[in-house]
Amino acid sequence: MNRFLETLQYRVLILDGAMGTMLQARGLEPGGCPELMNLEKPEVVASVHRDYAQAGAQIIVTNTFGGTRSKLEHYGLEDKVYEINVQAAKLARSALNDPANDFVAGSIGPTGRFVEPVGDASFDEMVDIYAEQVKALVAGGVDLLTCETFLDIRELKAAVMACREYSDLPVMAMMTFDDGGRTVLGTPPAAAAVMLEGLNVDIVGTNCGLGIDGMYEILAEMRAVCSCPLIAQANAGLPILKDGETIFPATPLEITSHHDHLIKLGVRVLGGCCGTTPEHIRVMRQAMDEREQSWTAPRRRGMLSSRTQVVEIGPQQPCAIIGERINPTGKKAYSAELREGKTAYIRREAQQQTDAGAALLDVNCGAPGADEPLALERAVHAISGVVGTPLVLDSSDPVALERGLKAADGKVLINSVNGEEKSLTTILPLAKKYGAAVIALTLDGQGIPKTAAGRLAIAERIISRAEAVGIPRCDIVVDCLALTVSAEQDQAIETLQAIRTLTQEQEMATVLGVSNISFGLPRRPLMSATFFAMALQAGLSAAIINPKDQPMMDAFRAAMVLLGKDLRAERYINAYADVQETATATVVDKQAQTMRERLAQAIIDGDKDGVVVLVEQALGEGLDVLQISNEGLLAGLEVVGQRFGENRIFLPQVLLSAETMKTAFGRLKQEMAGATMASEGKIMMATVEGDIHDIGKNIVCTLLENHGYEVIDLGKNVSSARIVEQALETKVDAVGLSALMTTTLQQMQVTIDALKAAGVKVFTMVGGAVVTQAYADEIGADLYAEDALEAVAKIKKLLKK
Numbered sequence: 178m179n180r181f182l183e184t185l186q187y188r189v190l191i192l193d194g195a196m197g198t199m200l201q202a203r204g205l206e207p208g209g210c211p212e213l214m215n216l217e218k219p220e221v222v223a224s225v226h227r228d229y230a231q232a233g234a235q236i237i238v239t240n241t242f243g244g245t246r247s248k249l250e251h252y253g254l255e256d257k258v259y260e261i262n263v264q265a266a267k268l269a270r271s272a273l274n275d276p277a278n279d280f281v282a283g284s285i286g287p288t289g290r291f292v293e294p295v296g297d298a299s300f301d302e303m304v305d306i307y308a309e310q311v312k313a314l315v316a317g318g319v320d321l322l323t324c325e326t327f328l329d330i331r332e333l334k335a336a337v338m339a340c341r342e343y344s345d346l347p348v349m350a351m352m353t354f355d356d357g358g359r360t361v362l363g364t365p366p367a368a369a370a371v372m373l374e375g376l377n378v379d380i381v382g383t384n385c386g387l388g389i390d391g392m393y394e395i396l397a398e399m400r401a402v403c404s405c406p407l408i409a410q411a412n413a414g415l416p417i418l419k420d421g422e423t424i425f426p427a428t429p430l431e432i433t434s435h436h437d438h439l440i441k442l443g444v445r446v447l448g449g450c451c452g453t454t455p456e457h458i459r460v461m462r463q464a465m466d467e468r469e470q471s472w473t474a475p476r477r478r479g480m481l482s483s484r485t486q487v488v489e490i491g492p493q494q495p496c497a498i499i500g501e502r503i504n505p506t507g508k509k510a511y512s513a514e515l516r517e518g519k520t521a522y523i524r525r526e527a528q529q530q531t532d533a534g535a536a537l538l539d540v541n542c543g544a545p546g547a548d549e550p551l552a553l554e555r556a557v558h559a560i561s562g563v564v565g566t567p568l569v570l571d572s573s574d575p576v577a578l579e580r581g582l583k584a585a586d587g588k589v590l591i592n593s594v595n596g597e598e599k600s601l602t603t604i605l606p607l608a609k610k611y612g613a614a615v616i617a618l619t620l621d622g623q624g625i626p627k628t629a630a631g632r633l634a635i636a637e638r639i640i641s642r643a644e645a646v647g648i649p650r651c652d653i654v655v656d657c658l659a660l661t662v663s664a665e666q667d668q669a670i671e672t673l674q675a676i677r678t679l680t681q682e683q684e685m686a687t688v689l690g691v692s693n694i695s696f697g698l699p700r701r702p703l704m705s706a707t708f709f710a711m712a713l714q715a716g717l718s719a720a721i722i723n724p725k726d727q728p729m730m731d732a733f734r735a736a737m738v739l740l741g742k743d744l745r746a747e748r749y750i751n752a753y754a755d756v757q758e759t760a761t762a763t764v765v766d767k768q769a770q771t772m773r774e775r776l777a778q779a780i781i782d783g784d785k786d787g788v789v790v791l792v793e794q795a796l797g798e799g800l801d802v803l804q805i806s807n808e809g810l811l812a813g814l815e816v817v818g819q820r821f822g823e824n825r826i827f828l829p830q831v832l833l834s835a836e837t838m839k840t841a842f843g844r845l846k847q848e849m850a851g852a853t854m855a856s857e858g859k860i861m862m863a864t865v866e867g868d869i870h871d872i873g874k875n876i877v878c879t880l881l882e883n884h885g886y887e888v889i890d891l892g893k894n895v896s897s898a899r900i901v902e903q904a905l906e907t908k909v910d911a912v913g914l915s916a917l918m919t920t921t922l923q924q925m926q927v928t929i930d931a932l933k934a935a936g937v938k939v940f941t942m943v944g945g946a947v948v949t950q951a952y953a954d955e956i957g958a959d960l961y962a963e964d965a966l967e968a969v970a971k972i973k974k975l976l977k978k
């Protein structure tokens with residue numbers, strides 16, 4: 178076993194603290210590149226490492242957080258990726274206290290770019306960017322890799338896959354959550370943990386953002402869905418400013434008071450983030466050494482996820498409904514859309530089936546004449562734009578499956594692998610690589626066995642082959658196959674028997690495409706629903722059905738109560754006690770929508786591909802540019818803002834809607850016969866001096882641009898002098914300042930004062946994790962925004978005046 182993973186079995190390792198904070202204190206210039214110091218000031222970087230190592234840190238993290246090509250590009254250092262990362266690994270190694278027993282972790286951080294369709298980076302490009310860094314860190318000799326401070330799970334998926342593909346080293350992966358318990362891009366801890374465990378990450382957890390108090394909750398949510406060891410790297414409390422000095426309020430006692438709870442939860446690596454000094458680490462290590470540190474991992478469970486949701490499939494769980502309607506079988510309109518590259522049917526069915534109670538959505542894009550790989554990718558993007566329901570990718574084409582797996586946000590269920598050699602050798606490695614679960618069809622080259630025993634034998638074979646490539650039993654869902662009872666009457670009983678054995682004796686999860694049973698018979702709903710109830714009694718864990726089929730859902734909800742899987746009949750009562758309209762009734766029929774509503778809907782759905790055609794249709798119907806933009810598109814954007822405020826949608830959807838808006842406006846501009854559409858205003862953005870966090874600022878920049886503003890982005894760690902100079906030169910309407918740490922808050926004041934002193938007449942806007950309205954008022958900023966969308970809304974209102 179790997180030395181690092183073995184060590185974790187019997188002890189909790191202490192990892193170091195904040196590199197950025199320390200480098201700033203030791204001479205990192207404003208606007209300077211922290212990673213360049215590995216080459217230009219190696220002794221400074223090494224001295225920081227040494228201070229942490231001597232304080233007791235057993236894992237030293239390389240100074241490579243921004244060491245990807247896309248981050249180094251900002252400094253013109255994109256051709257130094259290799260040198261910087263190799264050198265960083267060596268510096269960290271040189272500082273280890275006990276080289277035989279301590280470890281160097283190669284740090285990997287976000288690229289600052291977004292993956293398609295929200296951003297312009299393809300998934301493969303993202304993997305390549307990380308692969309380059311991983312290879313260099315490995316060449317430098319790191320012992321493990323640590324992905325930190327991620328906000329976007331798909332970017333994290335790319336990073337982890339690069340780690341897995343280009344190294345054999347242990348991998349840790351962390352996301353940063355805000356006090357609402359989600360990442361800035363809307364992912365809750367459970368959804369992150371499920372995807373990461375699926376990808377076989379060795380240690381999952383969280384860093385930055387919160388102090389250790391806030392992190393406990395996050396870690397507990399992760400523990401509830403995954404069996405991995407956990408890691409926590411909290412900020413040293415939020416630092417406060419006292420008499421011009423920065424103070425970290427967390428006392429040694431506060432820092433260590435959580436140790437016992439954390440050990441119990443399965444935290445096996447404990448470190449620090451912003452503000453964590455060697456002194457903090459010394460206290461943490463000492464307190465840890467005094468404790469009993471043993472921990473046994475809980476059992477791994479069959480979980481699936483999307484960007485925002487988690488679903489468990491297992492023999493003890495309530496049956497998971499898998500919506501079957503995104504399947505071209507017998508559906509001419511959908512087949513035609515697949516050939517034409519449209520997604521309206523898919524988006525509507527995704528929404529309606531989810532509203533009707535589907536926990537998962539089966540996605541099948543295999544229509545004759547359609548480009549299935551492209552169609553599956555497009556379908557996955559389209560569905561993720563409208564609902565957070567995790568996906569089941571239904572295809573026998575490995576190329577199509579791989580495209581879909583790359584496009585999906587979370588942990589997907591592949592439908593399916595079967596007992597044939599060709600299927601086993603192509604599908605299982607795909608599931609393993611992309612961290613997916615699989616449906617195992619109990620058939621092989623000889624067809625479907627007639628008996629339960631025959632199907633169980635195939636299931637057994639698939640399970641052992643899956644385990645051999647590293648897919649655990651809990652990630653396999655066995656399909657015992659329902660045949661039509663009108664053709665082979667004795668078969669229904671065999672299917673039910675196989676489900677019973679798998680559930681009760683082997684603790685395996687099972688699934689069925691239920692409606693197959695009733696082909697060729699009258700009153701199909703009666704036959705299907707009755708069989709469904711019987712299969713549920715046998716223990717069925719998931720069912721591929723039409724959730725808009727009332728008799729099926731009736732049978733399902735009633736059976737869940739009778740089988741004790743719907744506690745206090747809560748779901749049953751919710752569905753039937755209310756006389757109020759059911760969710761399905763609120764789904765708008767497309768034909769009944771007016772053109773303005775359809776334009777608004779396209780923005781809400783983020784239908785970037787379809788919006789231009791729709792705009793042209795609107796023009797054809799005689800709507801003018803103003804009507805289209807104000808009564809259609811902008812109305813949609815307003816709904817988006819409202820839903821974001823209500824936590825119903827999250828930043829990726831907001832960004833996608835904004836992109837769609839930009840695409841629509843691009844088309845409208847052509848209508849205005851040469852008249853250039855005026856820019857809404859010119860905004861300058863910067864993260865203030867001393868602060869190297871730029872993720873929030875970048876999101877604000879993107880949104881402002883998509884709302885028609887001209888944005889001048891000065892980057893991070895920008896001095897007040899430079900901001901004043903640039904503001905004078907470029908004549909902007911407003912300056913937006915961002916700061917994440919309390920240590921850098923005062924720099925906002927300095928900058929605003931400097932702008933005023935220089936007589937620059939601009940509006941000032943401030944925001945960032947620690948900024949409040951009260952602080953904004955105190956330093957004389959014109960406006961404060963809590964999040965990116967509010968920043969845009971407030972700028973809009975201000976500049977209108």
Ligand code: THG
Pocket residue numbers: 501502504506507508571592593616656658659688689690691692693721723
């Ligand atoms: N096991 C697994 N996957 C599966 C199946 C299975 N995937 C496909 C299928 N069976 C389950 N999905 C469907 C999708 C559509 C229909 C039935 C099962 C269907 N289509 C109607 C028709 O063919 O006439 C169209 C009716 C309609 O409009 O809905 O019934 O067994 N693992």
